[in-house]
Amino acid sequence: MEAPPDPALLAAASAPAPAPLRAPEVARLRQEQEKVVTGCRERIQHWQQVEDDYSALQERLGTLPDKLSYSVMVPFGPFAFMPGKLVHTNEVTVLLGDNWFAKCSAKQAVGLVEHRKGHVRKTIDDLKKVMTNFESRVEFTEDLQKMSDAAGDIVDIREEIKSDFEFKAKHRIAHKPHSKPKTSNSFEADFANVESKDVLADRELWARLEELERQEELLGELESQPPTVIANGEDTASSEEEKEDASTRVNGRVNGHVNGTHPAAEATAPSCRPADDTVAELLHGPSCAVNGSRCPLSDEDEDGDDDDALGPEASSVPTIYFSHTVEPKRVRINTGKNTTLKFSEKKEEAKRKRRNSCGGHPAPELPTIRTPADIYRVFVDLVNGAYVPRKSILKSRSRENSVCSDTSEGSAECEERRGLLRSVSCEDALGSDAGESILEEEQEQEPLPEALSPAPGTLEAFSGTVIEKELSPCLAPHPATVHPVLPTIPERREVPSEGSEVTKRVSKFKAARLQQRT
Amino acid sequence: MPAREARPEDGAGRAAPGREDLSSRIKEQKIVVDELSNLKKNRKVYRQQQNSNIFFLADRTELLSESKNILDELKKEYQEIENSEKTKTKK
Numbered sequence: 001m002e003a004p005p006d007p008a009l010l011a012a013a014s015a016p017a018p019a020p021l022r023a024p025e026v027a028r029l030r031q032e033q034e035k036v037v038t039g040c041r042e043r044i045q046h047w048q049q050v051e052d053d054y055s056a057l058q059e060r061l062g063t064l065p066d067k068l069s070y071s072v073m074v075p076f077g078p079f080a081f082m083p084g085k086l087v088h089t090n091e092v093t094v095l096l097g098d099n100w101f102a103k104c105s106a107k108q109a110v111g112l113v114e115h116r117k118g119h120v121r122k123t124i125d126d127l128k129k130v131m132t133n134f135e136s137r138v139e140f141t142e143d144l145q146k147m148s149d150a151a152g153d154i155v156d157i158r159e160e161i162k163s164d165f166e167f168k169a170k171h172r173i174a175h176k177p178h179s180k181p182k183t184s185n186s187f188e189a190d191f192a193n194v195e196s197k198d199v200l201a202d203r204e205l206w207a208r209l210e211e212l213e214r215q216e217e218l219l220g221e222l223e224s225q226p227p228t229v230i231a232n233g234e235d236t237a238s239s240e241e242e243k244e245d246a247s248t249r250v251n252g253r254v255n256g257h258v259n260g261t262h263p264a265a266e267a268t269a270p271s272c273r274p275a276d277d278t279v280a281e282l283l284h285g286p287s288c289a290v291n292g293s294r295c296p297l298s299d300e301d302e303d304g305d306d307d308d309a310l311g312p313e314a315s316s317v318p319t320i321y322f323s324h325t326v327e328p329k330r331v332r333i334n335t336g337k338n339t340t341l342k343f344s345e346k347k348e349e350a351k352r353k354r355r356n357s358c359g360g361h362p363a364p365e366l367p368t369i370r371t372p373a374d375i376y377r378v379f380v381d382l383v384n385g386a387y388v389p390r391k392s393i394l395k396s397r398s399r400e401n402s403v404c405s406d407t408s409e410g411s412a413e414c415e416e417r418r419g420l421l422r423s424v425s426c427e428d429a430l431g432s433d434a435g436e437s438i439l440e441e442e443q444e445q446e447p448l449p450e451a452l453s454p455a456p457g458t459l460e461a462f463s464g465t466v467i468e469k470e471l472s473p474c475l476a477p478h479p480a481t482v483h484p485v486l487p488t489i490p491e492r493r494e495v496p497s498e499g500s501e502v503t504k505r506v507s508k509f510k511a512a513r514l515q516q517r518t
Numbered sequence: 519m520p521a522r523e524a525r526p527e528d529g530a531g532r533a534a535p536g537r538e539d540l541s542s543r544i545k546e547q548k549i550v551v552d553e554l555s556n557l558k559k560n561r562k563v564y565r566q567q568q569n570s571n572i573f574f575l576a577d578r579t580e581l582l583s584e585s586k587n588i589l590d591e592l593k594k595e596y597q598e599i600e601n602s603e604k605t606k607t608k609k
Contacts, residue, residue, distance in 0.1 A: 052568070053568050053569040056567070056568035056569070057567075057568065057569075060567060060574075070574055070575060071562075071575045072564070072572055072573055072574055072575065073564050073572070073573035074572070075571040075572060078571075081573065086572075086574075
């Protein structure tokens, strides 16, 4: 009931590592427990008196109707009395609470009193239970005190969990294999010598695991390339890269298979388990919003990317770095009229790397995009030497113009391509199944590792044109919702960038790119 | 003359009555008995209803005998406690 927080008292006196059991605190604990016991006793006494009163009342009510009237001393105020008569001996007005009364006979009143007595008995029982419970606690505390006084080597063991790890996912500590939940620490103080030894052994184990983990991380830092930076709140400038690297590496390890061009996975497979787990868990941390969504799909994607992007920059120890400022991998934007765009930053990143192709030199010109407005600010078309802001993707355009921004082409070119792509799209639609969009993106990636070259000079949010489906009674741009058999609608144009569009436009991208070059 | 009737003691549910507590109650009972026995015959004796301010008329002789019984019981209890304590101290 009213129990003071006993364990809190003990845990309040925090001392790092084993410390001698503090006598004053134990004494105080005992005091508090005794307080509870005495309080309980008093309350029990009070309630017992109430029960007695009710019993007496019951007795009186039982005999009250026996006589027509009783001569009584009627109280006049608190001190004066007046002789009088009690009449209507069977009519009893009972207070039900909240100034409500019930007029009933003596027998009914007896029943009411009995009911109330039941409540009182229950209260008394509860209080007694509490009292016995706390009496036993007092006993135990006494014993503990005696023991600690007698034997000096009983220590109060506390393990303060420090998160030495350089990520923000502190709330996920419990998922790590080596970290214990914090509640367990308070239990350690309750045990005697024998158990303290076991705890010490456990703590050593945990310490050892932590050491190994730190070593791993250090190795990862040393051996990884410059772009792979420890991510802990770092900006989005390199977050994409990190994320990609991180995700690829995690993938390599989480899924257990080793990438051909990804020696990192091999290196880590046999090595430390705890690091592995923690790394996997790191990934599931703050960026879980991203990773979780793409975890099941990440296989194919990142394989493709691995081949393409990470060939040159293979690090021996895979490490997971991630930051909280994670952008969504795919942004599906409904551009109206059943058009959706997919912007995959990862693919874009891969493309950039291929472009740079000199070993993972990070694109310094990557702008920090935080809002959709940034996209329009950053990504502008270079039309005839002038910067033309792209039209908002949320605004639906006429048939001739793509809703999504083109890379570097005006609308005129888009039309050209559209004509070309029309035929191509038909083939594609037939050829490609309504499988996962990611799968098809992968297909897009792998056969065209070098084909993904956006227009020179400009940063592109979307490196290709966007196919907008204007009138599409049967076909939706998203492959999942489309019947594979139906051909794509001629109006549609593709974005030949990395994974920005529906998978059916795989070969259309190729065509578009080819067209661009020619 | 109104006389107040002591409440019936319920020693079972409470903690073991201390010796002092018992001795004080014995004293009270003694007074009650003395007072009742010292009343004139025409006096009315009222008994207080427990936990309230109302007094019911009671029969004097009955009350007297009742009070005497209670006193005897209390005395017995006291004796028992004293005996048990003596045996403890002896041991």
